[in-house]
Amino acid sequence: MIGTHEGTFEALRAQLQETAATFADGPGALEGILLGMVDDVDRAVREPLEIFPVCHHSPASAIAMARRLREKQPKVVYLELCEDMAPLLTELRNCRLPVAVQSFATDVDGFPADWSPLSVVAPITEASAEYQAIAYALDTPGVELVLVDRSSDHVFQWDARGNEPAEPGADPGAPDAPPAEEEAVLHGDAIGVEIGDLRPRFAELEEHLLRHGRVRHWSEWWHQYVELPLGDSDHDTYRQVMLLIGSLFRRLAPGDADRVRVDEDRERFMWTRMREHLAATGTDPADCLYVCGAFHAASRVAEFGIHGTDTFEISPRTATKWLHGLIPSSHAAIEAQFGLAGGSVSIAATVWAKNVKRTRVQPYRLAGQAGAPSKARKMAAGAPVPAVPASDKLTGFLRQPPVLDRLDEAELLGWSVEIVRAARRNGYLASTADAIAVFETSILLAGLRDRARPTPYDFQDAAVTCIEKDSVPGRRDVRRLVEIMMGGDRVGQVGYDALPPLARDVHDRLAPLDLKLQQRGVQRALLDITSEPALEKCSDVLWMLRYLMPHGAARPIMGERKLGERPIQESWDVALGTHQRALIELGYEGVSIEQVLEQRLRRTAYSPQATAATVLEAVEDATLYLRSRRIADELGTRALEVLSAERSVDGAPEVLRRVRRLLAYYRTSEPVLPPWIESFVKTGYAHYCTLLPTAFTDDDATVRQVAAMLGFLFSMESLALSLGCDRTQLELAVAQSHPQDPSRTALLWAAQVQLGHLSRAELRARCDALLGNPMVVPAYPRYLSGFVHALEPVPGLTDFVVEAVSNAFGRLPDPVLLPWLPTLITTLRSGGAELAPLLIREAGRIFPGRLAALDAWVPPWRAPQGPEAVLVARRTDGDRGCSLLAAHPATCDAVASLLGCEETWDTAGPESRGAALAALHPDTATALEVVLSGAGHR
Template sequence: MSRFDALRTQLREAADTFADGPDALEGILLGIVDDVDRAVREPLEIFPVCHHSPASAIAMARRLRDKQPKVVYLELCEDLAPLLTELRNCRLPVAVQAFATEIDGFPAEWAPLSVVAPITEASAEYQAISYALDTPGVELVLVDRSADHVFQWDRPRAPAEPADPDAPPPEEEAALHGDAVGVGIGDLRPRFAELREHLLHHGKVRHWSEWWHQYVELPLGDSDHDTYRQVMLLIGSLFRRLAPGDPHETRVDEDRERYMWTRMRQHLAATGTDPADCLYVCGAFHAASRVAEFGVDGSDTFEISPRSASRWQHGLIPSSHASIEAQFGLAPGSVSIAATEWAKNLKRTRVKPFRLAGQAGGTKKKPAALPAPAPEITPADNLTGFLQRPPVVDRLDEAELLGWSVEVVRAARRNGYLSSTADAIAVFETSILLAGMRDRAKPTPYDFQDAAVTCIEKDTVPGRRDVRRIVEIMMGGDRIGQVGYDALPPLARDVHDRLAPLNLKLDQRGVRRALLDIASQPELEACSDLLWMLRWLMPDGAARPIMGERRLGERPIQESWDLALGTYQRGLIELGYEGVTVEHVLEQRLRRIAHSPRATAATVLAAVEDATLYLRSHRLAGELGVRALEVLTGERGADGAPEVLRRIRRLLAFYRTTEPVLPAWIESFVKAGYAHYCTLLPMVFADEDARVDQVAAMLGFLFSMEGLALSLGCDRTQLELAVAQSHPGEPSLVALLWAAQVQLGTLSRAELRARCDELVDSPLTLPAYPRYLSGFVHALEPAPGLVDFVVEAVSNAFTRLPDPVLLPWLPTLIGTLKAGGADLAPLLIREAGRMFPSRLAALDEWTPPWLAPEHVPVTRAASGTGVALLADHPATCDALADLLGCAGEWTAAAPGGAALLDEYPDTAVALEAAMT
């Protein structure tokens, strides 16, 4: 005769009374009893739990002291077992993590893969772990699927929806787990939406966490072991039988149960352990399993698939109450309330919890030996009595509620609310009123929270926190865990060791200011190098420079940093999964950037610069430089030309000042880039999508690298042909082409000036003249020698263009100068300062040089060594005259070219000054 026959009889009678017949509910009601009976009769004791449940933790601590099992099987990823001993070096809550960046067998877009399982002190799992690790002769065995199987069994992921731009950003504490997949240990939220809504509606609560607190946590807080176990099995079976029929979720749940029972039977067979000496800790949902592999006598028909070739790393990361709530869909503040309830339960029940020896915040001594285990008593049907017993009405604890009301008003005033004693009284009375409306004699923390919001928070929130958040903090706060030094991966420990000369407590949360006087303490330069690498690798805010910068060829003198490595401990730990040192990780990241399918020549050159700047590695810079050459030759546009030009100029200047010879890769890059851009030039000029700054940068590369390219064997004819074959249609590109022709010598300045005059004189081209000027401004990139002509053209535009044409163009001019202000604006300003008078009084009598009379008497004697030199070399004088736009013939009237010098006195004076 089964111990639950009486309960089955009552349920049949209830089915007859409330349904059309016993068959209507037999599959659910009687099936639930069968699940409970089956689990209770199992020789290997099953202990059902709910994640972060104080009632489960109290029941677990009590049961471990009474039973003292020799083997504890725990529902947790089996590959996380080596990490659990490191929990004693941490301050809870923390999360055990499996992390993979090098994936094999999964879609590339899934990378990186991350699985976390958070652990808090108010959890049954932590009690089991502490007992097993600190009790001699006890073995802890993790039996759940590995992290690799978590993703093997995962369904194809849907593309992530774009984030709502209007949504508030997640709080820092709620993002500690990042986008990791959470592994819930004993998750008991019902998946059946209608059941959940039914429970919330009739329980007069807002969310599942409040329902669980009111109807499970409080009744089970003082119950005995058999009652707790049977009730939890009942709840797990109920939710399992009413779960939606999603084939994928059902298959995953059942496969997990088959996996765990298969692992337990394998361990029992290998060690010969008596199942009566074991305890299986799992979620109540899985405790009521109906798979054929259930139990020590279950079938061995499940085959565990091999793991993929992905390279998994394991470690501990800090967690927090808010991050647990965010990842597992719990109500805000529910984990903090559970922690408070755990402390109250310990005081009320006087149960002595298990705690790892050396745990941060606890004793360093080994725990005392356990007393002899209590004798086993055959469990009876406690479930019937529990279900028939009316709920115990808690007395109103006025002292506790009054303390809450006073404290919330005090906290609200600190956060900017104009709350007073009257508000405290209102919160007190409203809490009692809300509890009564919800059929509760004693207000719960959730009733109090609603009352505080109603009475204190009016129409605005004056500070950073609203009243709901204030109550959450008051009820226990968002406790944030920390991973101790000994539990950190080698890279993180190395970072702390290398930054030790700063004498800062970098393991603590918050910002620490570091002052580095490298001039007087040269040993701090190593700290500076490490901080710059951390700034490159870690999220913004972990290492932020306040004073100082890192440039090629420069050495630091003084620096100031804001460091928050304790706050960003998770990011530092995950760096340790990628390598053993920061330098190793940075080198891997740079290689990954350079060999990415989306890499451009500009991004690879940026990687070359970073390798030189942070790692000072000529080997890596050379390797990445060769890759930059490969990427450049494969590009078919000018999109990255501005960035390529800026970076290759910086690298050239650095190597020319620090190395006796240029590296081979940079010579090859210049040579191949010269030929590549010459080939692309005609096509880019004709491309309607090409911007003028991009084409100007391409020409800037060709002209600025021309000397080096020609010395390496390039042919200038290739550039001349490329310019001759270019036929742009856009006015700014036309002006850019004219500037290139002037730079090549195929177009004189006089011809260029005449073309500009034609544009202004023609009413058809006058509206487009400002666009030509924009092209001339960008032309200063490839042809900086035209700066005086650009000043002249812009000045003429202000003089001759009508206001309807000039004024709309001015924003374009300002935008052009702002975009290229680092190089172009100083050239124009310096040249304008040289041309224009320095005093305002001289402006009225000033004549622009381009408007000066062509024939001015010579004011200085055109004789001396300069004239004699010109007479001896007339070809040089002709070349200079053509370059300056002077036309004329040598005459015999004046020996030695004096007639030509008299005709162009300015040229004579300038040449004489230069030669003397």
């Protein structure tokens, strides 16, 4: 450990006291803050258990950590990370960084139900101090890694939801936050925890630092004034400066009681855990290293240190079952979650690589890590260095002038050429002159900001100024191109061995497709199931993934899945590598996608907000994707329960559509109907008969919903009656219905026609009366809308609806007709897409097929309907009917025997024989004439 003595920082205290007296015109609050900062640093340095302060994703922290670990070789590393995430750290060997350790819970017990699912992520990059500590501890024999921060359960226990975030992170409206892109949402809405959130919580202080530092955002200030000066500093200087910054931000933080409570409780938690471990193992504190954020290193709680008080009681965890895994992360996701400037993590990765090369510090990397050099895995640590007393390094660091780095013209010239090349590839009209302009402007901006060497941020501003003129020709702007050039948005990947069982099972089952499923991007899969029947199992997996995962993970290009149909050929766009996080989170819900799908269907069906329509949809999905009669019968029984409890008709259209589809499927694929669907039809018949009178007068029920109720009653009537229902119930429900709305009145008339209580002649007379009444004419289009919806329950009225619409076009005045036409079109589009083909087909049968025949054409409903018309019809169509009978004597004999006619064929001509037969059976002849008349129109 690093020792100290009583007078280490006395000279610095004296200088700060004089400074406070000078600037504040006497001792006061400023003196207390400045001297308190020195006391915080002195206290942390004096602690026997060495405290190593870090900042998240800081290359300087990572370099200092690697250097210190090789010098000290601690036997125990205490790390500020959720203690329940420890078992997952060994799986980092199978991943490509950056990745995030995730704690996930869907079944909450002890938290509000609307918080579910609970998710906590801790992203890890290679250029981070925590990764160096993890790699050292896991790959060095005899070293123990102990995570001491609060558990994921405590993160939410201490979460004052609605007041402040549980963890200092990204503010959605923060000016530094990067734009929301695909990679920026890899963490979803999880709470982020990291080592060392080091940013001023005092807005005025941050604004002051940015203004006087001549920078745009906090990431640039940190890079310029902390990251670069500390990159080559010794251990004592690094540690004291980081402690000083942490103490400054802590003392100037606003007095937010909830946030202060969470910060102090975390510090009490960590020190309590460390003392417990020291007491249990007997480890010498001198052989330990405590890695934490600089903000928490400068703590003032009573539990601080190995000699602190033991008054903090850690609350027990709730009964929530937490699952843990690794999910892919990215630089953009880290920047979005923690409010960093876009591209700052990528720039930090570039600086890390330069620091490693410049300082020749050998970083630690996990054995087996993707891209890790063999020598880094096999290098053994040297002998530990003895502890030496720490001297005051703060005074010299604070008094030294800024280091003026020499301009690296080759590096800046390479940047300028590369950004012009990238701009050309993305549609910009950039030239060599632009490269020269970017080079010179970078130097100019650095000079205006008192920098001898342009930083990546200066170069980015210069590139935007010189290249991006009026508009962005491609998908990426120049700022984004600079970020990509500086290192890009690296996206991590979780290796196959680190995936949960469900994800590995999906990869194994899709192996016949011969796709690189771990690769990011879209891949095309072609499935010729007819020639390779084994691919049908892959098709089943893809359809279930399409149902369970976000849009784009598995997208069908050709092929569809319908009830009762088997796939022949399919084409898919698969992007499981891009949506790896979603696939991993499926693994938290079960061990197979079938189990997860079944759980989700049950959750939907048994939800308090479930309706009969949603449960029937779950039944259909279970039949389509799981092909499970067991789960379909269970959910069907649930649909029956939900339907019986419903008191509204909101879901009637969807219920009718899905019941018809399921009935058609079961009738063609099953020997008998399932008991649940028979009960559903029987119960639904009685249920909708009961609600029908109220629905006709209820303002909240739409015409489409009432029509769907009638459609259910009429289309399911034969099955319901065979199951024991009474038709009288339907007749009474229609008789008790007294609507006032014109469209519902038309629906009622259509129902009466279907029941036989109203003839077509009477219905036609009522419509004529409406058109003849000037007071009712403005409302006539609403009657027509009702008739259009009536095609759902009574499709036999199609010809009458065509007649009614034709009469409306012929007799309605333009002020009434023209405003109604858009309503008719929208009605057919929104609620009558399946009804439009009926009208079109019927209109095509009735209206002439050629324009020349239109002038002489007489609509059937305007043709003469008296006795003379019948005689004429008999003469014209009767001869054709007699010829038809004579042409098929066997058929005629069969019909005659059924009718009881025993006469033999006359030897006369066919016309006389047909006339004789027609004379013997006038009613049958009339019926045949009507049928033949209809066939002639077709």
